[in-house]
Amino acid sequence: STGGKSSIQDRVFAPYSVFKGKAALSVEPVLPTFSKFGSGNLRVDRRGSMMLTFLPAIGERKYDYEKRQKFALSATEVGSLISTGPKDSCEFFHDPSMLSSNAGQVRKNLSIKPHADGSGYFVSLRRNGGQCRIDKIAELQRKVELLSRAYTMNGVVNNILKTTERFTVPVTTAEFTVLKTACSFALPHIMGWDRLTTPLPGTLAS
Amino acid sequence: STGGKSSIQDRVFAPYSVFKGKAALSVEPVLPTFSKFGSGNLRVDRRGSMMLTFLPAIGERKYDYEKRQKFALSATEVGSLISTGPKDSCEFFHDPSMLSSNAGQVRKNLSIKPHADGSGYFVSLRRNGGQCRIDKIAELQRKVELLSRAYTMNGVVNNILKTTERFTVPVTTAEFTVLKTACSFALPHIMGWDRLTTPLPGTLAS
């Protein structure tokens, strides 16, 4: 997939975004990639997903893109979201470093919980522990210094780098219907099923 | 987007219309526009919508296109329409001049209310106040003259240019099902999600 000049290469950005008081939620499908095998056969290389991006609010209608957190829903997790009824909740757990040497260090948790009055849902992302972003290191080093003084008194030095981040975005029934309808549309695309086509006899002639 | 001769430029008009005794309702998606950024990236420039057009009846099976009123539903409002159950109602408020110096002068209100017997819905557009169309000025000036004589007696001269227009179209369950099905189909398109495609390796060559 190195390129060419074809306009088919253009990547299109069209997230569906919900901007609320404390955070924004932006949703966008990530399509699968394909690789060739045999002669003229393609198979899914990297699976597609539905990418949820949370941004914290830093003022009225202003959100901090640098502090975004992402959560990628698999096809089956999208199935779970689509089948969530007005009083149902669902929850997913991800380890971004699963199967690597860092497994277990970071834990991400996405939960969808209905409002008590049935008027929508709370969509929350919680991120426990994990490596800090480079742009946070200076800030944290300062905190470490301050805290280490306090903690040495109590003998507690564990976990001081473990941060918990949490974003909660209230989503109305109408917005959730958009998410469900758009995710139902996108599901076959992230599965790669939109690419399953038989050529018509009429289209072969060179 | 200045052109070329490609047939891909053709704009297609295919509204779904419901013609009733006092007014007609015509519905059609308006697709988003895209702009380029970076190298080979596109992003949504102007968001798409579902355009509702109301036309008053001026005789049997005749409707006045000049007196049409439009109401553009956003993706989230389409989500609200799609999730409207047989006994639910929904309502949207728009200010066509929002964020401009004329904000607040005109108020448009679209409401969808179920028939008491569950056989369909009333879809109504109400437009309060606002600038008059050029072709209405002569007519209104005449009214003003007549009314000013009457009103000066009562001392009431306020608001005489503020008009209220109202269109109500009864929509059967079958027609509403067409709207819901067609809007569900159109929703990913007005969001621009139909453009999210990964090139297949096989399509890149030369």
Add this chain to the structure above:
Amino acid sequence: STGGKSSIQDRVFAPYSVFKGKAALSVEPVLPTFSKFGSGNLRVDRRGSMMLTFLPAIGERKYDYEKRQKFALSATEVGSLISTGPKDSCEFFHDPSMLSSNAGQVRKNLSIKPHADGSGYFVSLRRNGGQCRIDKIAELQRKVELLSRAYTMNGVVNNILKTTERFTVPVTTAEFTVLKTACSFALPHIMGWDRLTTPLPGTLAS
């Protein structure tokens, strides 16, 4: 629509057919046609429909294509079919000569009625009166001769050419689900909404 050699011209036949003891039902979308107006604008010329074709059985797994009867569902009638619940019925009346001088001579009636046990539906077409097909004239002339002898005794000579044809096809829940799903898919296509596309900037060049 004068042509060219493009394979895009190929018409594809892919009906969904249900073969039962007394009759078969075959369903297929008929897409709209478009005409040009202005420069580079297209509008729906002839609306699309969902065509239902009934064929009487003339032996085991044999159906008489010559005696077929057709019934074209409009977009709104498709909406009615799609919203038919497990215990609902729906019915449509068509006059194939509506707005012509033959109006009222033929009456077609399609009804969809649920089985008492909820295991599916009866889909029936009834056709009253109307002009005979050329290939039936010989057969009918013979009947007329025979009947005219009988009728002259009673003085009843009215209506002897008015035939009633009736086809009933039992459709299972699974088959009806296929019809509903496929009709939901086809609805935007028969409305012409699949043609509503905005060109991407990247697709314009040269």
Add this chain to the structure above:
Amino acid sequence: STGGKSSIQDRVFAPYSVFKGKAALSVEPVLPTFSKFGSGNLRVDRRGSMMLTFLPAIGERKYDYEKRQKFALSATEVGSLISTGPKDSCEFFHDPSMLSSNAGQVRKNLSIKPHADGSGYFVSLRRNGGQCRIDKIAELQRKVELLSRAYTMNGVVNNILKTTERFTVPVTTAEFTVLKTACSFALPHIMGWDRLTTPLPGTLAS
């Protein structure tokens, strides 16, 4: 359909797979093929289907592709699967040699049964009797020898080549929603309805 170099020829593999303890289930649409008739007309030649492939587990996260069993759902059977509610079950019977001289020798049975607690379904394939695969003959000949000694005592020599294979895959509600959504998407494609298009006037000019 012999070829050409067009990338449109590429066959894409993108199964949706559910890997469980004792077996895996993989689902993928098989599209119809078309043949030409008349001038520029195409009709469905071989109908499409939804192909279910079961693989037995032979270790942790390892499945034996050689021992796979397939079951192809027709459009109507897909309709049945799509309309399966949370407490419904459905069952299909296939004879892979139907209409041939081997009819009745093999019987395949696919059943979908809900979990008692509503948390999903058991999807099972049972295959009774039938010709053995070539790679099983050696194994079976050994069994025959051993068994024939035992059986000659009882005089039972019938059916010793008749094997029963059974695969059961538990499928969660989320996974079943993916199947239903993806099958709803694929249904018009396996019916060939995605190929029903009218050319736009603008696309004809050579």
